[in-house]
Amino acid sequence: MENSTAEPKTFVEMVLALLEDRFPWLGKDEPASGAETVDQLNDLHDTLRKARTTARRAAKRLKN
Secondary structure (H helix, E strand, O other): OOOOOOOOOOHHHHHHHHHHHHOOOOOOOOOOOHHHHHHHHHHHHHHHHHHHHHHHHHHHHHHO
16 A cells, blocks of 8 residues: 655656645646636746755755
8 A cells, every 4th residue: 555645756746746736726627716826836936946046056065
C-alpha cells in the first residue's frame, strides 16, 4: 500500500502535486474564477522565481 502523503518522487508527480495544490479546481466540472486564476498563477510564478534564485545562490556558494 502506498502512502498518499509521501513526497512526490518523479518530476511529473511533483508537477501534478504542485498543480493540484495551487489549482484545486483543475479536473473538476466547477467553473473557475478568471481573476482568481490569474492571481494564483502570479503567486506561483513569484514562488518559483524565488526558489530558483535561492537554488542558484546555494549552488554558487558550494562552488566557492
